[in-house]
Amino acid sequence: MGYSSKQTSAREAVSKFEISRKAIHTFLEENPQFLDVFIPLMDEYNTLLVEAKNQIRELPGSDRISIGPFSRSARPKSVGYDATKINPEVLTIPGIVQKIDGKEIERLLVTGQISHADIQDGQREEYGSPRVNGPKEIVLKVV
Numbered sequence: 001m002g003y004s005s006k007q008t009s010a011r012e013a014v015s016k017f018e019i020s021r022k023a024i025h026t027f028l029e030e031n032p033q034f035l036d037v038f039i040p041l042m043d044e045y046n047t048l049l050v051e052a053k054n055q056i057r058e059l060p061g062s063d064r065i066s067i068g069p070f071s072r073s074a075r076p077k078s079v080g081y082d083a084t085k086i087n088p089e090v091l092t093i094p095g096i097v098q099k100i101d102g103k104e105i106e107r108l109l110v111t112g113q114i115s116h117a118d119i120q121d122g123q124r125e126e127y128g129s130p131r132v133n134g135p136k137e138i139v140l141k142v143v
Contacts, residue, residue: 042138053132062127069134076128081105085122090114 028035052070059065062075079102083091093108108114 039140042140046137049135049137053134056134057130057132062130071133073131073133075130078102078126078128079106080124080126081119082122082124087114087118090118 056065056067056070056072059072062077064074065072081102090105090108093104093113105114105119109116109119
């Protein structure tokens with residue numbers, strides 16, 4: 001397909017789109033009551049959607065949850081460390097002095113350079129915010 005035929009095809013697609021857009025504008029002009037009914041329904045839907053997502057996000061526990069069309073991912077879990085409760089010798093290891101680097105501590109544990117006893121009093125589990133999936137927000141844009 002040459003440039004000229006692609007351009008003709010693109011012009012036809014744009015022309016069809018413009019006809020459809022004009023039909024929507026005409027409908028809205030001829031039926032102003034449609035938006036009077038639709039916009040409050042859309043606003044209520046979007047408000048309740050956000051509220052439902054937030055309620056599901058805040059449910060206790062860290063497991064994955066599904067309720068109706070909504071699903072919450074498991075809360076992301078990480079391990080944090082309190083420097084005041086870790087064996088002081090661990091804090092002298094390069095890479096840990098400036099701040100507690102959880103990944104570096106995990107690496108040192110795996111390689112056996114430090115023991116779990118050295119850090120266990122300063123270790124704590126931290127949970128992030130889970131992702132909640134559900135129906136999409138309704139957005140009305142008429143251009």
